[in-house]
Amino acid sequence: MKNIFFIIFLAFLMQAHAQYEIIHEDVNPVDTVRPDFGPNGKKFAYSSYGIHTIIPIETNAQAPVMPGASLGYKFGFTQKHRICSFLSFGYNLEFNSISYRYKQTDDKTFPDTLNHLKQSVSNSAIGAGLFLRINFDPKRGNYLGYFLDMGGYGDWHLSRTYKTKDEDALEQIVYNRVTKLNFMEKYQYGVYASIGLNKINIYARYRMSDIFKAPYKSAELPRLSVGLGLSIF
Template sequence: MKSRYYLLLAVLLSLAPPRARAQRVLLRENVAADTIRPTFGPNRAYFSHVYFGYGLVAGRSSREGAELRYGSSAEVQLGLRNKWRLNQRLALGLDGRYARPVYHLAQTSTKVLPDPVLHRREYLALPQLQSEALLRLSYGRRGNAIGRYVDVVGWGGWVLGSVHHTEDSPAAGSRKIQTAQRGLAYVNRWSYGTGLRLGSGRYALAGRYRLSNVFRPAYQARYPELPRWLLGLELSWL
């Protein structure tokens, strides 16, 4: 009689819905407490991002003979910036970039750079590989975001190449005449300077001052030094 009772009870339990069956907890975890704190992010221990910059050459040449066409004379930059946070306010940074400054020469009667010959269009291009170190002061509330900041920077670069480009009125049977002289002997191979950057999120205003001379010592008496200031904008890919 008892065996029949136990058999009936076993059948009833097997037919019961899953929620009605007793379950034993084998493992209990708190996932939030076990997660490793992330270290990569805009306002975390380490962050890196790509940026694009465009700046206009500003200021004057050291003397007459190397006047520029302002608005056309500019520098384009594309780089990768790395940042290490020291605390909530201070951070250090290091970046590498490609920069291409171009100086469009005004065609005036006093021109001596690189010679007095006048052209319809003339410029010097000095593409460079540059590196920049920065000290960043952040301010305001921002959470895990870049926020608002001020960078004090020092930079240096190696001139990859140098080009003197001219364009003249067309001769018979042609639309225009262009010349390009490369590997200019009078251009320095190294450049360096300092600067300041004021940013908010992905946008920044940047000002840079070149301490080095464009021309080698042997040519500095012959050629006026080009303007040293560069003022522009940066757009970061965050």
């Protein structure tokens, strides 16, 4: 069918114009030197995006976070510098947001024993990270290739929010939102790893600092998150 459309389109164009250019190619000489800037150049910069969830390593019955329902996203900028064909270092600047959803159980005590329709703690942060990248295909073209990143990060929390959704005695939905939580730290830091193939990567962050302060230190949030990332360049 598309061939018929092509012929009709061609016929239309031929009526509209005396001559129709099927192809017009200017031949540009190929660069004969390795580009300084590029996926496998001396340096390269690109934007990165990702969605992630948490992986609970330890169960906390008093503050049971639901892995599947706790989701986050990030976007930012990454710059890398090639040291040699298989080693690079770089940094990234990112905005990162995540919401931790709590399962409503009888054992839950954080921050109260009430069972809500929904309950979550969320934070949004801007942060910076440093990483070392190992490429597994050192003999590659101008291509990010297969890589493993390992590094560390530090985040400053722009927002710290606690939200609940309840039904009152009149069966009306009531939303409750508390911001600038004073039991949450303003900063966090941790380690970071990512494995990637060119524009796609799987990343993991392990938070080494605590987020919750007294009186909720025992309700500390899960430390490990994993996500799927996309680099755009």
